[in-house]
Amino acid sequence: MDIGLPELKAFVAVARHRSFRRAADEAGVSRSSLSHALRSLEQRLGARLLHRTTRSVALTEAGGQLLARLAPVLRDLDDMLDAVGGSGEIAGSLRINANEGGARWLLRAAVPLFLERHPRVSLDLVTEGRLVDIVAEGFDAGVRLREAVPQDMVAVPFGGPARFIAVAAPAYVAAHGRPETPQALLDHRCIRQRLPSGKPYRWEFAREEKNIAIEVPGPLTLDNSQLMVEAAIAALGIAFVPERYARDAIDDGRLVELLGDYSPPLPGLCLYHSSSRQTPAALRAFIEIVRACDKGEGVDRGS
Known part of the structure; x- marks a missing residue:
């Protein structure tokens, strides 16, 4: 089967970007030539x-x-050709x-050093809440909490342990009291979190090896930890967020x-x-820098 490398690269570019325009801009070619290459392939x-529409591009099963x-x-x-180039x-x-x-x-720790040391590498850092199949969607690596990393992946821990905490403004506590147990949250105004799937997040607690999950009530639902912190500061209710987001407040x-x-x-976290x-x-080099930054920075309470 006579299929050329440019056609295969064109397909990968469009599949990654889910866009003919962005893929064409990256490759420095016209959208029409890219579309022709894909039809030929x-x-x-x-x-x-x-699957192509006027507004979107999606992969078929094939x-x-x-x-x-x-x-x-x-x-x-590409790695082999770079090595042969000497x-x-x-x-x-x-x-x-x-x-x-x-x-x-x-971005705070590893990326600046990586870009400084490896100026010929183009780093594409995509942020999203949903857990994706990094292989199927063309990513070299992913970053998630260790519990969410698929078991068949190689995981590189960094950033130290994570901790999720309930927080509220002093004014809210003065007006509504302080819950003493997770179950007491059912009598409070909570700032709920919407997961990428659209479902509400059940707040998860643990004590003496017993796990407790609470589907909290509340009139406000958000999908961003920083916004949840800001809403809690405004005394709109109790928020449950990664400690790092709330530590300054x-x-x-x-x-x-x-x-x-x-x-x-x-x-x-794990890469x-x-x-x-x-x-x-490029990924090996990035992992080395992540490990070095993690040792130099110590424990980071991120998520």
Whole structure:
């Protein structure tokens, strides 16, 4: 089957960006030439790879299977060609899918040093709440809390343990009292969290090896930890957030921590990648810097 490398690279670019325009801009070609390359590839394979509308691009089942197997091969090929070139300088692209807390840690600690040391690498850091299949969606690595990392992945811990805490403004506590147990939250105004799936998050506590999950009541639902902290500061109710988001407000008295005995530390963040293929040079370099920054920074209460 006579299929050229440019067609395969065109498919991977469109599949990653879910956009012909963004893929064409990245490749420095016209959208029409990119569309022609994709049509030619689909004809030669005898399979539809993409669902196209005027507003969106989505992978078909065949397209997802091809991307999962093809993207690692192309990255390995780029690494091999760079090595043969003999420059010794790492080049190419690195795509990482992270939650918001993980992205903040990386941007503060690892990313500046990585970009300084490896200027020929293009780093694409995508933040979203949902847990994605990093292989199927063309990412080199992901960042999530350890409990969310798939078991078949190689996990690199960083940032120290994470802790989720209940917080409220002193004015709210003065007006409504302080809950002494998680069950007491059922009698309070809580700032609920909406998960990426659309479902409300059940607040999770633990004490003496007993786990407690509470579906809290409340008139306000948000999907962002920083906004939840701001709402709590405004005395709109009790929020349940990663400690790092609330720490400054606790230290300066704008918030107070509640139910501290029910909020033990949890395993923290991990950078993770597939164990089924050779690790790209750019990712190896990024992992080294993450580990070095983690040792130098110590415990970070992020999520």
